[in-house]
Structure formats: structure tokens, C-alpha cells
């Protein structure tokens with residue numbers, strides 16, 4: 001199993017001239033699960049967007065490295081090809097673009113040497129759809145078009161499983177999922193964890209953390225990581241909120 | 248699911264097998280000497296010459312000369328795109344490529360057959376057409392119809408042949424929906440028309456495979472003026488397809504076609520055309536359908552090529568419960584102007600229409616939607632919905648919308664929606680974050696934008712159109 005490491009070094013970023021990330025340091029290795037918590041508006045989603053290279057966010061300082069390679073200013077597709085994947089907090093609709101076409105194109109881009117025959121690829125997609133309890137009819141629907149909140153999340157997970165990234169950021173994957181779906185999603189995360197994938201799980205809730213037990217818990221407040229700890233941190237946040245953590 | 252997989256597989260195969268990888272694959276030109284040409288310019292003599300060579304009946308000759316007078320007397324349109332690049336005096340109005348009209352591809356002159364081979368026409372015919380006509384410059388050079396349909400009385404041939412073989416039938420329909428007095432370009436076609444198809448489907452005959460005419464314009468500074476007539480008699484059903492391409496020249500060519508469609512009572516007609524003229528062509532056709540009681544008319548038009556296009560397929564809903572749907576995709580690439588739209592005229596009660604236009608502008612390309620919905624007094628409970636969506640890819644891309652709504656019937660229902668958008672950064676980023684390049688992501692979004700209409704187009708055409716749009720997208724600079 002190859003190892004991958006995502007390093008975030010003193011990362012500062014702004015959007016529309018406003019500084020949101022104020023010097024983040026964080027390292028995620030293969031086979032590690034990190035939880036990232038923090039109050040609304042702290043900058044958690046911004047960190048995800050900056051990591052995948054959303055052009056609306058401007059990095060003003062610091063570095064992002066994957067296996068030592070500087071990707072701070074790389075195109076989103078280069079980062080995806082390096083193994084990075086973000087499950088978005090609010091996955092967007094792309095009208096008229098069929099899921100089957102999209103998945104196939106994405107896969108072929110990430111694995112240009114594999115050339116999986118269409119039928120085999122379809123079967124793989126079908127299997128994963130079963131695993132995340134998505135009806136196979138979704139395959140001919142347009143990306144997130146008319147999907148419910150939970151369906152959007154399942155589709156993010158479906159993509160995660162199919163596209164086989166090495167480092168995964170899950171932005172509130174647990175919000176909007178029903179209890180059964182959350183179990184299925186946790187199971188997928190564990191499977192990938194066992195295959196040496198590294199995770200950064202952004203969440204507000206204990207439920208998902210109970211299922212997958214992160215080794216590291218970080219707290220982001222006002223654009224800075226103000227605490228690094230373990231499960232005891234998330235337990236205390238559950239009871240007391242964020243006030244006890246000093247910036 | 249299974250069907251879905253099969254469909255995806257077919258699309259993938261088709262995409263791989265596409266012969267045309269670049270627009271320029273359509274733009275080759277043949278060195279072929281026409282067996283007859285009127286030379287440049289348009290006079291009374293030119294028109295008489297065309298009529299002579301065709302050995303036409305007298306009524307047709309008179310009709311041509313009358314149309315010429317109308318053409319000469321009418322001013323150029325003062326609205327819409329700039330047409331000053333058309334040099335009427337330097338165009339060749341009639342050019343005959345060969346002596347034969349073949350029923351078999353082997354009998355088509357080698358060079359011309361080669362051209363159609365390159366365009367993939369005989370293969371298409373074999374695979375999924377009930378009949379096929381091929382026109383090269385001014386004349387039909389090939390025509391065939393599966394025996395099954397010929398036996399049922401279907402007529403499918405070029406209009407010149409039809410006039411010789413079925414003069415009375417042709418006379419019943421010729422220029423009834425679109426008389427030369429309609430507009431300057433209808434008059435021009437009336438004067439110098441040559442070629443085009445005549446399709447007649449007898450009562451209650453329902454053809455399940457499409458019939459196609461392919462138009463190829465090869466000559467430089469030439470004009471192609473085909474006149475097509477489609478008649479679906481009562482209870483008949485037919486899908487007629489047209490495709491068009493031409494080489495690219497530095498000088499301008501002119502394509503002014505007429506398409507007249509007669510959907511008689513209870514009939515169902517679908518007309519699909521995808522034009523991919525090179526951008527030295529001015530494309531100014533006139534297309535109109537008369538739709539009788541309880542008949543249905545579908546227009547599906549893809550306007551991908553040409554320098555300037557002005558096209559407004561119209562449905563005249565003449566009988567109770569007549570209905571029409573009009574789907575149009577227009578693509579304006581660098582330095583081109585596509586002025587297009589649908590017209591629906593509700594002339595009877597309970598008539599319905601739906602117009603959907605999707606236009607895409609790349610670079611400094613201009614698209615304009617110009618449509619008309621008229622509901623005459625007495626068109627009780629008529630219903631119409633118009634939707635026009637424009638996508639502007641670059642910062643200097645342009646779109647204009649000119650809807651004309653003339654609603655004179657109080658019980659009618661009419662709605663109009665219009666959107667103008669750009670490719671969203673969030674959508675692009677979503678796709679790119681899954682590994683798609685910027686080009687792939689933006690063409691995927693554009694294809695998604697066109698998807699409603701692509702679904703209505705035969706798969707072979709849709710795949711080809713997808714490919715062309717992707718190619719155009721990859722040629723231009725960054726989105727935004």
C-alpha cells in the first residue's frame with residue numbers, strides 16, 4: 001500500500017478580499033482519520049474549497065503539499081489526479097449532465113491507463129449504488145438535479161468510492177442523512193480507511209464520530225486551528241459547545 | 248437500467264467511430280467541373296436557362312419569372328444580422344454536377360460518391376433510414392427508398408424528378424404555404440430553386456424509420472436553393488431529416504432553401520435538421536408547416552454552422568387541436584451571427600404550441616432569439632409556452648431576445664420564460680474536482696444545457712452534434 005500525505009502549512013486564504021483562513025497547519029496521512037470541528041462560519045468549508053482549488057478563494061500565504069509536491073496553485077483537476085477528493089457540504093446541480101457520462105469521464109481522467117470496458121464500469125457503479133442504497137435509476141439522472149439533501153450526500157459518497165481517492169475531505173457528510181444511510185456511509189468510510197485512505201471529516205455531530213472513531217480531533221475557530229486533540233475533545237464539545245476553547 | 252447501459256454503450260461506440268474529428272473534416276472541397284453552370288449573376292436569362300435545362304412545364308417557368316420580379320422589387324431586410332456580405336452578382340445560381348440521378352451509390356460519379364462516403368451518408372442509410380436523397384450543388388445526385396414504402400405509395404425523390412413524374416401532385420402543394428410574395432428570400436428561391444426533396448406519405452401510412460436528405464454545397468461563390476415539400480396525408484406519420492455541409496472559402500456562399508410541410512388531418516410529422524455549413528455561408532432558409540386538425544408537427548433544428556443564419560421555422564395551426572413543438576439549438580462561434588426562433592400561429596380552437604430555444608455563444612459570437620406566437624381571436628383555449636435559454640461562454644459573447652407575442656383570444660393561455668446565463672464557476676469546479684479538465688468540464692456543461700433538445704434528436708445526430716460542440720469549445724480560449 002502506497003502512502004500519501006497531505007500537508008497544509010501556514011495556509012492563509014481570502015474570499016472577496018476578506019481573510020477567512022488565517023494560518024492553518026495540518027497534516028493528514030494515509031490511514032488516518034482526522035475530525036475537524038468548529039462553530040458555524042469558522043472556515044471549515046473554506047478550507048475544503050481552498051484545498052481543492054476553487055478559483056473563488058485566493059491563497060495569500062502558506063502551502064499545500066501532496067507527497068511533498070506543491071499544489072497550492074494547481075488546477076482542481078491536477079489535485080484530483082494527485083488523489084484529493086472533497087465531498088461538498090452543498091453539492092451543486094449540473095443540469096443535463098448524466099451521472100453515468102460524468103462518472104465515466106471522471107474515472108477515465110483519473111485512471112487513463114485502465115480503459116475499463118463500459119459494461120464492467122457500469123457493474124462497478126451498480127454495486128456501489130447498492131452499497132449506499134441509491135436506486136440504480138439515478139445513473140441516468142442529471143447531477144444532483146432534483147435530488148433531496150440526503151440523496152446528494154449519497155451521491156458524494158458514491159463518487160468517493162468509485163473514484164478511489166487517497167485523501168478524502170468530507171464536509172458535513174452526516175448532515176441530512178437518515179440513520180440507516182449514515183450507517184452505510186460510515187461503513188464505506190471504514191472500508192476505505194482499511195485500504196489506507198486518509199480522511200479529514202468535517203462535522204458538528206458526535207454520531208458519525210462514534211461510528212468511525214477519529215484518532216485526531218482539531219477545532220477551527222475564526223480561521224485558525226485552536227486545538228488539536230483526540231476523542232475527548234469532541235466529547236466535551238458535544239456537552240459544552242465551543243466556549244471553553246480559547247482562541 | 249439495461250436499456251440505459253445499451254444506450255451508453257452505443258453512444259460510446261458511435262463517438263469512437265465518428266469520422267469527423269474536426270470541423271474542417273467537413274470543409275474539404277472537391278475539384279469537380281460541373282457539366283452545366285449558368286455562370287455568375289442573376290438575370291431573367293439565368294432563370295429561363297434554369298427552366299430550360301430542367302424541361303419544366305410552363306406553369307413552373309411562369310412562376311419562376313414572377314418570383315424573380317418580386318425578388319428584384321423587394322428591399323433587403325433592414326432588421327437582424329448584416330447581410331451586406333452577400334454579393335448577388337458574383338454568385339453562381341445554378342450548377343449541375345453530373346447527368347445522372349442514381350438509385351444506387353455505385354452509379355454516382357466517383358468523386359461525388361467519395362464525398363458522401365467521407366460524410367458517412369451511405370453508412371447512415373444502411374443503418375437506420377427508410378429512404379435517402381443526396382444533393383450536390385444544385386441537383387439531386389442520388390435517391391432511394393426502401394421497397395416496402397414504395398409499395399405503400401410513398402414518394403421520396405428530388406423535387407425536379409417529382410415534377411416530371413407527379414406534376415399534378417406537386418402543383419397542389421408547391422408554394423402554397425410559402426408563396427414567393429412572402430419575403431425577398433422566398434422570392435429568390437421561387438426564381439432559381441433547384442433540387443430539394445419531395446416526400447409524400449399516403450393516408451394512414453406510418454413510416455417508422457426516418458428519411459433523410461443530405462445537402463452538400465461544393466462550388467465557391469455559389470448558391471444552393473433547394474425547395475423541399477413534405478406532405479403527410481391524413482393519418483400518416485413520418486420523420487424527415489436534413490443534414491448540410493459545405494467547404495470553407497474566403498468568399499461567401501448563399502443557402503436559401505424553402506421547406507414546406509403539409510401535415511394533414513390526424514397526421515404526425517417530425518422534421519429534424521442539423522446544419523453545419525462552413526462559416527463562409529449565409530444561411531437564409533424559409534421553413535413553414537401547415538398543420539391541420541388534430542395533426543402534430545415537430546420541428547427540431549440544430550443551427551451549428553454558417554456565417555449568418557436567419558431561420559424561424561413556423562407552424563400554422565389551422566385546424567382544431569392541431570399542435571406543434573419547436574425545438575432549436577443555435578451555436579454562434581467566432582464572428583458568426585445566428586438569428587433564429589420559432590413561430591406558432593394559432594388559427595383554430597384548442598391548438599397548442601411549445602417553443603424551446605437554446606442558444607450558445609462562443610467568443611464574440613452573437614445569438615438572437617426572434618420568435619412569434621400569434622393567437623387569433625377565435626382560437627379558443629389555445630395554449631402556448633415559449634422558453635428561450637441563452638448561454639454566453641465568453642465575456643464578449645452576445646445574446647438578444649426579441650419575442651413577439653400577439654394574443655387576441657381572451658381564453659388563450661400563453662407563457663414565456665427566458666434565461667441568460669454563463670457557465671458557473673461552482674459547476675465547473677465541481678466537475679474539475681473530479682478530474683475533468685477545464686475544457687471537458689465546460690463542454691460537458693454546454694452539452695448538459697442542450698440536453699433537453701438532444702434527447703429529441705436521433706442518436707447518430709446527437710453524438711455528432713456533441714462532438715462538434717466539444718470541438719468548438721476546445722478551439723476557443725478560457726471561459727469567462
Ligand SMILES: Nc1ncnc2c1ncn2[C@@H]1O[C@H](COP(=O)(O)OP(=O)(O)OP(=O)(O)O)[C@@H](O)[C@H]1O
Nearest residue numbers: 015016020038039040041042043044045046047056
Ligand atoms: N463567497 C464568499 N463571499 C463572502 N463570504 C464568504 C464566502 N465564502 C465564505 N464566506 C464567509 O467565510 C466564512 C467561513 O465560511 P465557511 O463556509 O468556511 O464556514 P464553515 O466553518 O464551513 O461553517 P458551517 O459550519 O456553517 O458550515 C463565513 O463567514 C462565510 O460567510
Ligand SMILES: [Mg+2]
Nearest residue numbers: 044045046089
Ligand atoms: Mg461549512
